[in-house]
Amino acid sequence: MRIIVDILILCSIFFAFAGVVGMLRMPDVFCRMQSSTNIATLGVLGVILGGFLFSLVYLHDVAMALKLLMMGVFYIITNPITGHAICRGAYKHGIRPDNEMECDKYGEDLEVEE
Amino acid sequence: MKKASPSAIASTAILCFLFWLMITGQIVSIFKGEASAQVLIAGAVVSILAGLFSARFFIHEKAFFLWDPKRFASLIVYCCWTFPRELVKANIDVAKRALDPDLPVNPGIVKVPANVKGSYAQAMLADSITLTPGTITMDITEEDDKTYYYIHWIDVATQEPEEAGEAIKGTLEAGVRKIWED
Incomplete structure (x- = not known):
């Protein structure tokens, strides 16, 4: 059981590391956001699941385990909304990638509306 | 109000x-x-x-809408199996891209049709797409009774709306539709 907890936490450390590396290396705002969701999902969920199992099996503290689970649920509900809002806000504010994007259907449709 | x-x-x-x-x-x-x-x-x-x-x-519609055994079961299946599977797949993919020395990214914003009804289902699908690394929902519009998502995609494989939809949504859309269908 202890091995499962360790593997979960190691996995989440790996994904958080990959997310940070991605954030530093990606070329523009939107790609950096993509990389940051990497940390946000498996990076955080791995730690929460690991903590959940640990407090359930080793600390015998069901209340703490449930609290961790609630944290995970709230995290999952609120996180995509901020990601979406930051991305859309950046786009509407006029931030564009330095390199040409493969295609930009959103920009085309916004121009048509105006 | x-x-x-x-x-x-x-x-x-x-x-x-x-x-x-x-x-x-x-x-x-x-x-x-x-x-x-x-x-x-x-x-x-x-x-x-x-x-x-x-x-x-x-709450805008029926309050105990989800309190139906079939719907609740599909919600559990979605939360415990369909969504985590897509999440892990996409996470590994983006982590590989970030750690690759060549940084193989090809970003772009695609327009993708979605066949889900009701604002709850639309919001749930959009949030699921945003939570999956590699794709972020930018905006949502309705044209001629069809819903479209504008999605920022880190690796644009195709600009064809239907094919891009298949690649991005995968099994998510079917799962969401099963929960919120009438």
């Missing part, structure tokens, strides 16, 4: 009370038979007040 129906207030209050029980840890004490009446009563009063004030922002 629309007024909240009594069932909407009731369901919001019940949800709040469940959250209260979990956050305070009382749900464990109840099973052990040592729950503190003071905490329970305070929680009940606060959740009813919260339900009264916030139900109209929270």
